[in-house]
Amino acid sequence: MHTMPNPRSTLHALAPMGAGTPEVESLTSYFCRLAHSHGMTAQKLADWVLQRFNHEVCEKYGWHQRNLSSMSPESEQWAAWLSELTGVGELDRHTLAPWRTVLGKSGLAPKSDRWCPCCLAEDKAKGTDPYLRLSWDLAPVTACLRHKVELTSTCPHCQRSNVRNRSSIVVPGYCTSCGGFLGDAETGPASPEGLWMARQVGQMLQARPKIADTGLVPLLETIIERMADGRPSTFASRYGFSKSGISHWLNKGGIPTLSAWLTIALHGAIGLDQLFAGEVSDWVPPLEPVQMPIALPESPRAGIQSRALDWDAIRAQLREMLRAPQPVSVHEASERLGVDRKNLYLRANLEARALAERYQRHRAALGEQRQARLRTQIGQVLDERLAAGYAGMSARDIWNRIDTEAQSVSGIFRHISAVRDERLS
Ligand SMILES: [Zn+2]
Ligand SMILES: [Zn+2]
Structure with missing residues (x-):
């Protein structure tokens, strides 16, 4: 990795990958690549940053026990610190923090760390740093839209899980346990539902939500107006929500989960990106119940007659x-x-x-x-x-x-x- 030191910044002005695209890099990944570019372990960089900002840490800060890409204020703080040290702006777009006011926490974090082996292999083949996509850190995303395959969570070389970035030394794309390349993993074709959700979330991650300032309630009211003639109870029963859940959204500051937003997007035939941009003035939901709106995926492995089995x-x-x-x-x-x-x-x-x-x-x-x-x-x-x-x-x-x-x-x-x-x- 050859990164010139930036004379105006303390750390290398390492360019984050995929900014403004569905394949935006996660801050966790950026942080590991940044440490690597300085010949430091991720743990050492974390300790150094905390010290630099005079941040008191009572116990030893296990950097990988925190999720730097999450919606938490802590992720936002890390993005700000790293922006200041690298001179690279808007690093919070590599976390889920911008969606904190629109996405409920429940069911958002995956149970184990996932990746698309084809993405990592493609990065490597292009001669760029393999990097981890932010979308892999959202549990409802189970597929890679680019490669039409399911995400995987097991190292193909040592069969362990959670070996993507939970260690003091991390090189994105390589197993933290055995050092094997995670892009070697075999994975199956994605389902149409999986691809649809991956597309929705990818589009969502391209731009900050605009409704964060106006608040959710006016948007939710419009949704219920258009999809159920303004009747919350009809809306609840028609789309499988609980009435108390809807009332919580409308009256008590409740935030719909990503799965709930996906249900609305599916049945309302509107993109998550449009919803979160508040672009609903011309939106007319379909009258007929919506089927999964996409055709069967074409597997990238289809047509390969005699695949060599591992x-x-x-x-x-x-x-x-x-x-x-x-x-x-x-x-x-x-x-x-x-x-x-x-x-x-x-x-x-x-x-x-x-x-x-x-x-x-x-x-x-x-x-x-x-x-x-x-x-x-x-x-x-x-x-x-x-x-x-x-x-x-x-x-x-x-x-x-x-x-x-x-x-x-x-x-x-x-x-x-x-x-x-x-x-x-
Ligand atoms: Zn992929
Ligand atoms: Zn391994």
Whole structure:
């Protein structure tokens, strides 16, 4: 990395990537690249900046335990500090802070750090620094619009998660645990919904929201006016919101979550960017219910006939499925990985067999549970009947009194007779 020191700034005037585009860089990524350009660890740069601004830190500041790209005032503070030190303006646009007054916090942060391997690989192939996109830090975004693939969260080399930037030394694009290139990860094609959401959020990130000053209520009132004739309760039931939630937005300063905004954008056929710019004067929502407005994506991997499969990675993914709380069948594994079942048994025999065995045990246990539940119900029905003074009950009568789940157990009448005979003998 060759960055000339800026004579007017204390730190290199490193240019942030993707400013003003859907692929805007996150401040976390910028910060790591900045540290790297100075030959410092990210932790050392964080300590140095805090000291420079005489910021008291009681305990050791683990820089990576904070999210520098979030909506918090802390992110905004970091953006301001780094702008001052680098001479690069508006670094807060690389955080979610500008959306603090329009986006609810709930459900916004992803459970683990994600990335699009194709984006990182493309950065590298172009000879530029691989960098992390801000959109990857918004949980409802699960896909890359540019490459039409799902984001991933596992290092393809060591299979660990949260290895993107949670360490004192970070080079964006490389695993903080094993050092492998994160752009090597394999990922599947994105769903149409995933791509639609990625597009919406990407457009939103291009420009600051303009409604931040006028407040949300006038916008929300316009939305309810156009989409439900001004009736909040109709709006709530029509689009799956709670009435108290709507009332909270309108009367108590509540802020819709990103998912709520996406619901409005989808059914109102209006972009998030237009909503947040307050461009609603000419907006007419559609009369008919809206279907997903985009065609099926074209996978960048489609048409590649014999893709070379990375069996080490596939076996690792199978092992991960083996550890998943919900047992996964080989059939499902083959669907998820896009690899033929026969091939899985051939090339990852141990893992495939272990999956199959685990799944069979799970099915058997489920069957036993259902039978035990059924027998309890039959017993209860009979006990009630006997307590009421009757001598017995036909299997058909019992069947009529158990719930539909129990009714559908195979061999039901055999079970009923067995329990009845047990009780009455
Ligand atoms: Zn991508
Ligand atoms: Zn790794």
